[in-house]
Amino acid sequence: xxxxxxxxxxxxxxxxxxxxxxxxxxxxxxxxxxxxxxxxxxxxxxxxxxxxxxxxxxxxxxxxxxxxxxxxxxxxxxxxxxxxxxxxxxxxxxxxxxxxxxxxxxxxxxxxxxxxxxxxxxxxxxxxxxxxxxxxxxxxxxxxxxxxxxxxxxxxxxxxxxxxxxxxxxxxxxxxxxxxxxxxxxxxxxxxxxxxxxxxxxxxxxxxxxxxxxxxxxxxxxxxxxxxxxxxxxxxxxxxxxxxxxxxxxxxxxxxxxxxxxxxxxxxxxxxxxxxxxxxxxxxxxxxxxxxxxxxxxxxxxxxxxxxxxxxxxxxxxxxxxxxxxxxxxxxxxxxxxxxxxxxxxxxxxxxxxxxxxxxxxxxxxxxxxxxxxxxxxxxxxxxxxxxxxxxxxxxxxxxxxxxxxxxxxxxxxxxxxxxxxxxxxxxxxxxxxxxxxxxxxxxxxxxxxxxxxxxxxxxxxxxxxxxxxxxxxxxxxxxxxxxxxxxxxxxxxxxxxxxxxxxxxxxxxxxxxxxxxxxxxxxxxxxxxxxxxxxxxxxxxxxxxxxxxxxxxxxxxxxxxxxxxxxxxxxxxxxxxxxxxxxxxxxxxxxxxxxxxxxxxxxxxxxxxxxxxxxxxxxxxxxxxxxxxxxxxxxxxxxxxxxxxxxxxxxxxxxxxxxxxxxxx
Numbered sequence: 001x002x003x004x005x006x007x008x009x010x011x012x013x014x015x016x017x018x019x020x021x022x023x024x025x026x027x028x029x030x031x032x033x034x035x036x037x038x039x040x041x042x043x044x045x046x047x048x049x050x051x052x053x054x055x056x057x058x059x060x061x062x063x064x065x066x067x068x069x070x071x072x073x074x075x076x077x078x079x080x081x082x083x084x085x086x087x088x089x090x091x092x093x094x095x096x097x098x099x100x101x102x103x104x105x106x107x108x109x110x111x112x113x114x115x116x117x118x119x120x121x122x123x124x125x126x127x128x129x130x131x132x133x134x135x136x137x138x139x140x141x142x143x144x145x146x147x148x149x150x151x152x153x154x155x156x157x158x159x160x161x162x163x164x165x166x167x168x169x170x171x172x173x174x175x176x177x178x179x180x181x182x183x184x185x186x187x188x189x190x191x192x193x194x195x196x197x198x199x200x201x202x203x204x205x206x207x208x209x210x211x212x213x214x215x216x217x218x219x220x221x222x223x224x225x226x227x228x229x230x231x232x233x234x235x236x237x238x239x240x241x242x243x244x245x246x247x248x249x250x251x252x253x254x255x256x257x258x259x260x261x262x263x264x265x266x267x268x269x270x271x272x273x274x275x276x277x278x279x280x281x282x283x284x285x286x287x288x289x290x291x292x293x294x295x296x297x298x299x300x301x302x303x304x305x306x307x308x309x310x311x312x313x314x315x316x317x318x319x320x321x322x323x324x325x326x327x328x329x330x331x332x333x334x335x336x337x338x339x340x341x342x343x344x345x346x347x348x349x350x351x352x353x354x355x356x357x358x359x360x361x362x363x364x365x366x367x368x369x370x371x372x373x374x375x376x377x378x379x380x381x382x383x384x385x386x387x388x389x390x391x392x393x394x395x396x397x398x399x400x401x402x403x404x405x406x407x408x409x410x411x412x413x414x415x416x417x418x419x420x421x422x423x424x425x426x427x428x429x430x431x432x433x434x435x436x437x438x439x440x441x442x443x444x445x446x447x448x449x450x451x452x453x454x455x456x457x458x459x460x461x462x463x464x465x466x467x468x469x470x471x472x473x474x475x476x477x478x479x480x481x482x483x484x485x486x487x488x489x490x491x492x493x494x495x496x497x498x499x500x501x502x503x504x505x506x507x508x509x510x511x512x513x514x515x516x517x518x519x520x521x522x523x524x525x526x527x528x529x530x531x532x533x534x535x536x537x538x539x540x541x542x543x544x545x546x547x548x549x550x551x552x553x554x555x556x557x558x559x560x561x562x563x564x565x566x567x568x569x570x571x572x573x574x575x576x577x578x579x580x581x582x583x584x585x586x587x588x589x590x591x592x593x594x595x596x597x598x599x600x601x602x603x604x605x606x607x608x609x610x611x612x613x614x615x616x617x618x619x620x621x622x623x624x625x626x627x628x629x630x631x632x633x634x635x636x637x638x639x640x641x642x643x644x645x646x647x648x649x650x651x652x653x654x655x656x657x658x659x660x661x662x663x664x665x666x
Contacts, residue, residue: 136285263373278310297609350599372477617642
């Protein structure tokens with residue numbers, strides 16, 4: 001064993017010891033969080049990693065930035081062979097992957113090609129950040145310096161790899177070894193070295209050490225950088241919620257008397273996965289760029305929320321681990337109030353755009369709701385408007401001050417039966433609060449009922465026995481009130497042995513389908529747009545083809561689209577109507593823009609920035625459509641108000657899918 005090997009072994013041990021120290025430090029931080037089982041559904045989790053982490057599916061939603069990152073990511077994955085080869089050579093100098101045969105040929109040529117692509121990608125990434133100055137990448141001076149260091153280190157790693165290869169080729173007299181394919185490196189070697197160059201061996205050793213030190217330096221810089229996601233992103237994607245639980249809020253055990261804290265006040269009240277989210281954040285800004293609150297001047301940046309979680313963890317966790325109770329300046333602070341202001345949390349519409357866009361599957365909304373839960377359940381600290389909302393939900397079982405006994409008034413004279421009158425039916429029509437009490441949306445409710453009657457569907461309603469589904473209370477952080485409503489509804493539905501439910505409200509739909517199973521309510525739940533399309537395709541509803549020519553644009557509800565992937569059914573129903581031209585807004589389907597009413601924002605005033613519904617209404621009007629089609633009571637209200645504020649009510653109308661279909665049937 002030579003001196004080179006001895007020095008390398010010392011450097012290797014020091015580098016990996018320091019790395020493992022830092023990784024262990026972060027793992028200890030995670031253990032301070034609350035327990036949560038994310039170790040089930042292994043197959044689904046692995047599939048998610050292959051698609052999101054290795055397939056870069058979310059990053060590629062932005063074709064330019066996505067392609068850049070895709071090339072850098074896969075370049076580094078492929079460079080691992082070169083890195084491992086160099087590391088093994090530190091222990092045993094003659095080592096080479098050449099024994100892999102034809103696979104070695106593939107490795108070497110891919111390294112050559114991707115080496116160039118990675119260099120170009122890094123240079124373009126630096127150009128985008130420091131010359132073009134892409135707004136979402138502007139996270140502050142410190143973050144920009146950090147990004148520059150990382151990109152330069154990547155460049156140095158790749159360039160030193162090329163230096164290593166071209167000097168090694170020159171050392172062998174420009175003759176490639178068996179199975180070795182390095183066309184670019186061969187050309188560069190002949191450009192930089194002369195035949196039988198005496199200094200090729202010296203340059204090879206220099207580049208080898210440079211490559212090793214740059215790799216080890218990069219590796220140990222990561223835990224102190226926002227680019228720690230290079231290590232944490234794949235685990236974070238693996239532990240992302242999957243299956244039916246993907247966008248479901250976790251249930252609080254309100255009956256456990258040992259629990260002293262409901263919701264999140266400080267970082268240790270977060271689950272270990274929520275803390276991991278903080279260390280996985282790339283600070284790419286995609287979440288904030290998509291956020292409707294941030295887009296309209298509200299004091300909310302989903303990126304800041306997650307970064308604040310990491311900063312607070314790094315500040316307080318060492319004190320808790322060392323049982324240091326003397327640092328009052330740090331211990332007296334809390335994540336909520338000191339790092340994250342109340343108004344940030346109340347600005348969220350829970351539209352899920354941030355979660356949908358995040359390339360490392362961070363669950364922003366869950367953390368925001370958990371912080372709201374602390375404000376409501378532990379501090380009784382919430383906007384004054386919510387006093388009335390919570391009181392109405394508790395006494396009238398609706399967010400509004402309507403009498404619960406009037407819930408079925410809309411059905412008078414329509415021959416619609418309640419479950420109490422006759423429970424024998426094939427489907428329950430869950431009307432919802434807006435469908436029962438809002439004068440405008442009652443017209444939608446009647447349209448749906450008429451369509452069901454035309455199609456000879458044997459349906460019932462709960463009438464006065466129906467209560468608010470609990471979504472509003474739950475998203476506003478009032479888990480106690482939400483669970484009261486949800487449990488009462490489950491008891492009533494189960495008492496009638498309900499199997500199938502149709503509803504026009506995406507918020508009711510999401511709760512009944514995805515969250516009611518937490519409380520023993522397991523039903524087949526369909527949205528009215530799904531059922532209407534089914535009835536049209538089965539011929540039970542026949543479309544009239546004498547419609548006057550109109551342009552219509554469809555607005556995607558967040559809780560119907562991003563939460564439940566219902567995008568095409570409403571559009572397909574509209575496409576069945578002849579002479580009805582569908583025009584898409586720029587932000588549509590899974591990139592749709594929120595109406596501003598979700599997450600309880602329907603009942604809160606927008607006093608900062610532009611109103612979200614005005615922003616969306618402008619986009620709808622700019623399509624030149626005569627009709628804005630919706631499939632949600634909240635969306636209908638917000639869009640109608642937006643169009644009215646823009647003084648376009650006389651030329652643009654807002655209609656539900658059910659109303660449009662009913663107008664065009666034989």
